Amino acid sequence: MTVALDAVPRIRRGVKCTYDQIREAHVVLFPEGVLVLNETAASVVALCDGVRSIGDIAVALADEYAGVEPGDVAELVARMVERRVVDVHG
């Protein structure tokens, strides 16, 4: 699946994002299981707030990570949609 750049992703109901001290990694907890996120993915998921679009998230991350393209964010969000971690609107 593909996600448009003006789509607005939001973390699904029943999904918990937290930091695991044991694995020293950000994790997403949801009915089906656990996803261990790398730092970039964790930053993207943290901004899936139901307000920002994919484009907004790319802009917000540009300060922190050089060379973040909206296409990369869209691809990551698409993977999160497939894993039922986030929903997209718009």
Next chain:
Amino acid sequence: MAEAPFGLLAELTHRCPLQCGYCSNPLELVRRDAELSTEDWRRVFDQARALGALQIHLSGGEPLLRPDLPELVAHANSLGCYVNLVTSGVGLSRDRLRSLASLGVDHVQLSLQDATRAGNDRIAGIKAFDRKVEAASHVLDEGLPLTVNTVLHRQNLDNVAGIIAMAERMGAERLELANTQYYGWALRNRAVLLPTREQLAAADPVVAAAQERLRGRMEIVYVIADYHEAHPKPCMYGWGARQLTVAPNGDVLPCPAATVISSLEIENVRDSSLHDIWHHSPSFNAFRGFEWMKDPCRSCPRKEVDFGGCRCQAFQLTGDAAATDPVCSLSPDRSTVDLILETEMAPAELPVMAMRKMR
């Protein structure tokens, strides 16, 4: 060192108001006076989190029968775990659910035995259908995500379309349609439960069409009937790899059915820590990785896909827990499964279902 587990299946009790003849609990159910105390369970949760577990599945039996359930939910939540309540729905009143949700239940898994009141209550052995429907509405009102779980078998497989419709009406986000796996009570009742090839062939397209139609609204997970397949399931995604089970009496199991392997030395949380059991016990290391495998698994590329299938099934059907899962078409024991299918799918005389009961 083995990788950390992601989940703990906490079987708080084997007591249950339902009597489903396919229950995966062992035939020898743990009695109330042998159950772990509240303090024991708190320690088990602490140790599971320290070991790496992030999900705690509160299951049973019926976990609502434990009066300390609210305290255990709160404790699991305080550790930062995802708290999953696995219930029959019997006893889940609006007030009870509201309280459990406020204490930290994140998700509810509700069993449904069949599409209709009559079918459901016949399989469950008690009048439970209306209470399940009410429980589902409480979960929805509380804003918690709901998964409906239905075990499929010869008695209800023809109603799969109705079961899907019922789960939709209940407002489920997910529906797990799991063909019966034959352990515990299900193994005892296999000749009443094994579906026919015709039933499975008819159900497959119904499920596939519903998965397509409901995409994005209700996810349908379909667990195959492995006796009828050419390859085994990737049981537990490998032995001692992702999850551990603690039984009501504190026995620590690599999978919920592992007590059937009589050669396995089972450890208990009253004697050892989960850390020591997960990493160092003979039982958890018995079938980890690939070294224990014999051929045909050992040289098979599919070992990375199915991990040799299920150790309990291998033990039950061949007497050797390290054998290839006999449902595999490459197993030298596949004929055992074929013979079971031939004689039990359509028995000359239908045996009576042995309802699950504590002896």
